[in-house]
Amino acid sequence: MTVKQALRAHTVAQDADTKVRAVRARTRGARVNGTSVRGDARTGDVGTEPEGEGVRTASAAPAVTVAAGRAAQELGIRRAEFELAVHLGQIAVVGVPGGGRPRVHEEEIARLREQPGFPDGLAERVRTVGTAEGAALLDIAPARFTRLARAGCVSPVTFYLNRYRAVVWLYLADELAAFAAREPDLLAGRTPPGMRSTLESGADWRPRNWRSQRIDRLLNRTRDPWVRAAVQASALDPVQLAEVVDDPYERAYLVRVRPEPVFGRPGSLAAREAMGQLMLADDPDEILWRRVNLTLELDGARADRPAPRPGEDGATRAATAVRSGADTRGGTGLVPFAAEPAPPPADAGLSTSAAKAAPTGKGLLARLGRRGRGTG
Known part of the structure; x- marks a missing residue:
């Protein structure tokens, strides 16, 4: 660099430093006078705007x-x-x-x-595998993997329909790895007698476990009591729902606020029909468990606010939006919901006479009704 070039560069640097100082001085003066400074990065011009209502500042700008x-x-x-x-x-x-x-x-x-x-970390946490790949991951035969899944040892996270419209269950690879580390004895040797008898009876816990995990995750994403009741109601068919919720306006409201899949229903008609069937509880003790949970959630919802009647939809919808505005956001911002314990046996804490009796009081068992599919 020549001497002239060095002097020219030094002069330019001094000019830039002078402009920066001037901007800082104007910024301090603007803050004292109650104004905010707005700079144009392309032209170097600086302008001021009065702060106050109706003016967005940098800190109040909405997130992109x-x-x-x-x-x-x-x-x-x-x-x-x-x-x-x-x-x-x-x-x-x-x-x-x-x-x-x-x-x-x-x-x-x-x-x-x-x-x-x-x-790679995020992709690995959501990696799913089918029966063959899951068996290879656990280093067992596919038939043994299927038996473990049917017995409820591993739970599917999602599914798809193959060309024959049969349900193909998918499992989280991370959960399979955790199961292998937790229960190595189930991966080799003879099947435990209790599990063997369960499988010989034709039991298949895959749909039930999928429903349970799906309901738990939906509950974990909302605090609104009516939405929580609607999540529990989604596992009951219309007949069961009408027996627990006798008010037609409440039933209609539960259907209206029921959370849908975040990005819409499965695309094909067959997939939608399969989804609708898999969502419904199909075992007597599971049905009873969902009815109990729906009744308890419904009590909290009624105490919070009544279901809307004709002419009240607009106000109630606005109230719901205010109460659950942050609940559409998944993840760590919500209060965690404890995992659902194993449903009790169908006859646990409920005598045969009480099960068959018509509801005559206002107690929990009376409101459950105990009528319907699979209960006699």
């Missing part, structure tokens, strides 16, 4: 959100993996005012990208 497809691309996962991660509560989403598909905050994407092992 992106669509699910773009979020999946930025996280390096497939769309199906993204939707499963949302269902599992690993990715937080926010609802869109007036309806529409949920969106993702850019801060949430940045948080996930900063996690150790990104992007």
Whole structure:
């Protein structure tokens, strides 16, 4: 560099330093006078705006959100993996005012990208396997894997329909690895007698375990008492629901606020029909368990607010939005919901005479009715 070039560079640096000092001085003066400073990065001009109501400052600016497809691309996962991660509560989403598909905050994407092992870590946490791949992961025969799944040792997280419209269950690879570490004795040797008798009776716990986990995760994403009641009601068919909830307005409201899959129902008609069938409890003790839970949640919902009547929909919908506005966001921001314990036997704590008696009081058992599918 020549002497002239050095002097020219020094002069430019001094000019820039003078401008920076001037900007800082104006900023301090603006803060004293109750104004905010707005700089134009492209031109170097600085302007001022009065602070107060109706003016957005940098701290009050709304967070930027992106669509699910773009979020999946930025996280390096497939769309199906993204939707499963949302269902599992690993990715937080926010609802869109007036309806529409949920969106993702850019801060949430940045948080996930900063996690150790990104992007492979997130993809691995939502990796699912079928029977053959799951058996290979556990180093057992596929037939033994199927027996373990039917006996309820491992629970499916999702499913799809094959070309024959048969349900194909999928399992989280992480959960299978945890099961192998927790129960190594079940992977080799003879099947325990209790499990063998369960399998010989034709039991298959896969649909029931899928329902239980699905309900638990939906409950974990909402605090609204009516939505929680609707989640429990989703496992009962219309006849069972009418026996527990005799008010038609309450039944209609439960259907209206029932949470749907975050990104819509399965695409094909066959998949929707399969989803509808799998969501319904089909065992007497499971039905009783869901009726008990629905009754308890319904008591809390009625105490919180009544179900809307004709002409009250607008006000009630607004109240619901205020109460559960943050509940559309999955993940760690919500109060955790304890995992559901194993449902009690059908006759536990309930005598045969009480089970068959017509409801004559206002107690829990009377309101349950104990009529319906599989209960005699």
